[in-house]
Amino acid sequence: MIVVILGLGAALIYGASDFFGAFAARRIHLVTGTLFNYAVATVGIVIVLLFVGGAWSPLAVWTGVACGVVAVFGLLAFYGVLAIGPMSLLSPLIALIQSIVPVGAAVITGQVLTPLAWVAIGIGVVALLLLAPKPEPGRQHITLRAAVLAVASGLLLGVSLVILDFAPHDSGVVPSVTEIAAGTAVLAIVWLVLRILPAGARTGALSFLQPGPDAVATLSSRRAWLAAAASGVLVSGADALIVLDLHVGNLAIVSVLVALYPVLTVILAATVLKERMTRLQFAAVGLVIVASLLFSATS
Numbered sequence: 001m002i003v004v005i006l007g008l009g010a011a012l013i014y015g016a017s018d019f020f021g022a023f024a025a026r027r028i029h030l031v032t033g034t035l036f037n038y039a040v041a042t043v044g045i046v047i048v049l050l051f052v053g054g055a056w057s058p059l060a061v062w063t064g065v066a067c068g069v070v071a072v073f074g075l076l077a078f079y080g081v082l083a084i085g086p087m088s089l090l091s092p093l094i095a096l097i098q099s100i101v102p103v104g105a106a107v108i109t110g111q112v113l114t115p116l117a118w119v120a121i122g123i124g125v126v127a128l129l130l131l132a133p134k135p136e137p138g139r140q141h142i143t144l145r146a147a148v149l150a151v152a153s154g155l156l157l158g159v160s161l162v163i164l165d166f167a168p169h170d171s172g173v174v175p176s177v178t179e180i181a182a183g184t185a186v187l188a189i190v191w192l193v194l195r196i197l198p199a200g201a202r203t204g205a206l207s208f209l210q211p212g213p214d215a216v217a218t219l220s221s222r223r224a225w226l227a228a229a230a231s232g233v234l235v236s237g238a239d240a241l242i243v244l245d246l247h248v249g250n251l252a253i254v255s256v257l258v259a260l261y262p263v264l265t266v267i268l269a270a271t272v273l274k275e276r277m278t279r280l281q282f283a284a285v286g287l288v289i290v291a292s293l294l295f296s297a298t299s
Helices: 002-024 030-052 058-084 087-108 115-131 144-164 174-196 199-209 221-248 251-258 262-272 279-298
Strands: none
Touching: 002 030, 002 058, 002 221, 002 251, 002 262, 002 279, 030 058, 030 174, 030 221, 058 087, 058 144, 058 174, 087 115, 087 144, 087 251, 087 262, 115 251, 115 262, 115 279, 144 174, 144 221, 144 251, 174 221, 221 251, 251 279, 262 279
């Protein structure tokens, strides 16, 4: 039961974090905003460490560092693609890819799952497929740039979860601390390099990640920074729950539970951005509940 609680808790927090982060990316320069996000998350995860703790070891530290380097580029692509939009289409696609990678890794490494767990995983995957509605002519569409970024983001975030699973079970949230710190360092280096480059080269280097003409700037600059800060706080909490869940749960189960975060992202996109939810998306929410109950029965 604890595996389901931690996994769903992480999914809900990540769903809100991704929404705020992508929303801020429509106003703030992508690298600058993500660096600010990570800086806030660093403070947050250190505070979590003070309360939760964990054993420091070379494996715990370097697992987090490796995960952080991979995850930060996945997150950059994630915020870039969601800034292009539409969130309700792209978020489930990324989550689906992100969940497939750890499930495959769990199978390859011989992690044992019960038949009921496989049924729950299947239901979770179907729920993710239903969350992404079919594009409507003249309304929602996925560009080639968005599709490429979505696949890259899903693969990188999935691989980062596999890496994090190698952390020692007694390490607590130590891997999360080094993960977020490493991500902050990488982003700081990228930010400095971009500052050194000439304006033309800097624009060209990030043109692939910038919002397209369909992205509508709906936030003031001040609210965008507040959204980025909120995303950073939520990232630290979600990351802590994920690593704690991996300490006690199976990689495949944890990854699918965490990948259900688009449920909240889609709901927020519908309520705040007025992106209409379909009947299939409502059905997907029901399937998420069913999958969660089945996971509870297997843990």
